[in-house]
Amino acid sequence: MEVLVFDTIEEASAQALTIFKDAVDKGAKVFGLATGSTPEKLYELMVQSDIDFTESTSINLDEYYGLSGDHPQSYHYFMKQRLFDKKPFKTNYLPDGLNENTEEETARYNQILAENPIDLQLLGIGNNGHIGFNEPGADLDGKTQLADLAPSTIEANKRFFDSVEEVPTRAYSMGIASILNSKKILLLAFGESKAEAVKNMIEGPVTSEVPASALQKHENVIVILDKDAASLLSK
Numbered sequence: 631m632e633v634l635v636f637d638t639i640e641e642a643s644a645q646a647l648t649i650f651k652d653a654v655d656k657g658a659k660v661f662g663l664a665t666g667s668t669p670e671k672l673y674e675l676m677v678q679s680d681i682d683f684t685e686s687t688s689i690n691l692d693e694y695y696g697l698s699g700d701h702p703q704s705y706h707y708f709m710k711q712r713l714f715d716k717k718p719f720k721t722n723y724l725p726d727g728l729n730e731n732t733e734e735e736t737a738r739y740n741q742i743l744a745e746n747p748i749d750l751q752l753l754g755i756g757n758n759g760h761i762g763f764n765e766p767g768a769d770l771d772g773k774t775q776l777a778d779l780a781p782s783t784i785e786a787n788k789r790f791f792d793s794v795e796e797v798p799t800r801a802y803s804m805g806i807a808s809i810l811n812s813k814k815i816l817l818l819a820f821g822e823s824k825a826e827a828v829k830n831m832i833e834g835p836v837t838s839e840v841p842a843s844a845l846q847k848h849e850n851v852i853v854i855l856d857k858d859a860a861s862l863l864s865k
């Protein structure tokens with residue numbers, strides 16, 4: 631893993647933008663995208679940039695189960711507002727949170743991933759070390775699944791909802807194996823609340839208790855941190 635530390639989220643996100651630009655310049659066509667607070671500045675910079683994604687495909691990591699695409703807290707809505715409406719892609723794929731046929735939806739998404747190998751996968755990390763919604767205990771060889779959110783994730787994400795009861799308890803998520811299949815992975819983490827998860831991901835053992843530690847098995851991972859998220863690293 632290559633680890634880069636910046637003073638501010640702005641500088642860190644600018645570096646992440648450069649990595650996306652380089653990928654596009656080198657012919658990358660399929661981008662794995664994430665939601666949450668972490669990539670918000672990067673998406674803002676993408677919108678302001680001259681990057682052209684009109685020949686590109688995006689594949690999002692996850693979507694809350696039970697939320698329709700026009701629900702303001704759905705990841706469909708988030709992506710449209712923050713990026714897709716302002717920076718068009720050729721195709722945007724996200725899991726369908728309203729598909730109650732789990733087998734059908736996970737198979738559909740796995741097929742999309744098989745047909746569109748990801749050139750560059752963007753990730754955030756949960757306070758508990760999750761990537762996508764692969765929570766502690768997740769199968770490190772898993773593909774797309776309907777995942778149960780960890781209580782700490784529900785707690786962390788309640789800030790986006792009116793009350794904790796409204797936070798969905800399940801989500802469709804790409805699995806760790808799908809994530810590791812990407813040619814290149816770019817993980818962003820900002821703030822002190824991520825410091826322990828970042829330390830465990832980089833310096834701890836590879837264990838399903840810290841799903842992000844599986845990234846140690848991938849040969850092309852760049853981790854971009856602000857100084858608070860990097861504060862517990864030993865060097």
Ligand SMILES: O=P(O)(O)OC[C@H]1O[C@](O)(CO)[C@@H](O)[C@@H]1O
Nearest residue numbers: 664665666667668754755756762
């Ligand atoms: O970026 P946040 O809001 O801290 O969330 C952490 C991570 O958890 C997820 O929301 C789970 O999908 C990621 O997309 C995100 O980057």
